[in-house]
Amino acid sequence: MADPMKIRAQIKGDVAEIRVLMSHPMETGQRKDSDGKIIPAHYIQTVTVALNGKNVVSGQTGGSVSRNPVFGFKVKGAKAGDKVAVTWKDNKGDSRTDEASIA
Amino acid sequence: MDMIRRTVLKGAGATGMLAGLLAAGVLKPTLAYAEDWNKAAFEAKDINEALKSLGAASAADHKDLVIKAPEIAENGSVVPVDVSSNIPNTTSIAILILKNPFPLSSQFEFSNGAMTDVSIRVKVADTSVIRAIAKADGKFYSTQKEVKVTVGGCGG
The missing domain is CATH 1.20.5 (Single alpha-helices involved in coiled-coils or other helix-helix interfaces)
Incomplete structure (x- = not known):
């Protein structure tokens, strides 16, 4: 099981700024280890963000997203206390969802 | 233990x-993945193929689509990129790195009040043009910016 995400959601005016840090190796499948064997691809393929249960961002990602990905999103019409839920799924079928409240 | x-x-x-x-x-x-992950676009090995898979082969330049990225990146494995679109009715943004083995890095769809602004960190294999594609009212728009990647981390 992957480590929890770090989600920071802050309100500025009526816009919530959401930053998410995920813990993931994001292997492209292009790299080789010291024995010259290809390290199998292992990367996040979908990322979704929901505000109070309503989907706001649906993302698809490939192996060229950096290791331990960081995403920043902005959502209008949010207020302090609203719930932000972020979910990722990777190419090995692993997934994780974490929640945070907007401060 | x-x-x-x-x-x-x-x-x-x-x-x-x-x-x-x-x-x-x-x-x-x-x-399970066929529905929400565009395999053809992500596994495309050149930019034209990737754009075709996104349906964006005929994207036109637009000044209201902006990429923020460093001119020079010392570490190509972590390059911060921020793309925002002020084109009315933008529904999605895709980010492509032209010289990467697989150019398409990510694609985002926005709804229910999400602003069309995304920041992300990507790997850039070599000095390359980064291209952003936005979809608005069913049409595709594009903008680009070059990022120089320093090899060896000492000038360039």
């Missing part, structure tokens, strides 16, 4: 079970 051992054992058990389910055809990963 014992806790770590237990976790490892549990992990191994779960993986074994998953493999069993896969073999039995209970879980079909290809089917």
Whole structure:
């Protein structure tokens, strides 16, 4: 099981700024280890963000997203206390969802 | 110590079970991903192929689509990129790195009040043009910016 995400959601005016840090190796499948064997691809393929249960961002990602990905999103019409839920799924079928409240 | 051992054992058990389910055809990963991951676009090896798979082969330049990225990146494995679109009715943004083995890095769809602004960190294999594609009212728009990647980390 992957480590929890770090989600920071802050309100500025009526816009919530959401930053998410995920813990993931994001292997492209292009790299080789010291024995010259290809390290199998292992990367996040979908990322979704929901505000109070309503989907706001649906993302698809490939192996060229950096290791331990960081995403920043902005959502209008949010207020302090609203719930932000972020979910990722990777190419090995692993997934994780974490929640945070907007401060 | 014992806790770590237990976790490892549990992990191994779960993986074994998953493999069993896969073999039995209970879980079909290809089917599960077909709906929400554009395999053709992400596995395209050149920019034209990737754009075609996105349906964006005829994207026109637009000044209200902006990429923020460093002119020079010392570490190509972590390059911060921020793309925002002020084109009315933008619904999605895609980010492509032209010289990467697989140019398409990510694509985002926005709804229910999400602003069309995304920041992300990407790998850039070599000095390359980064291209952003926005979809608005069913049409595609594009903008680009070059990022120089320093090899060896000492000037360039």
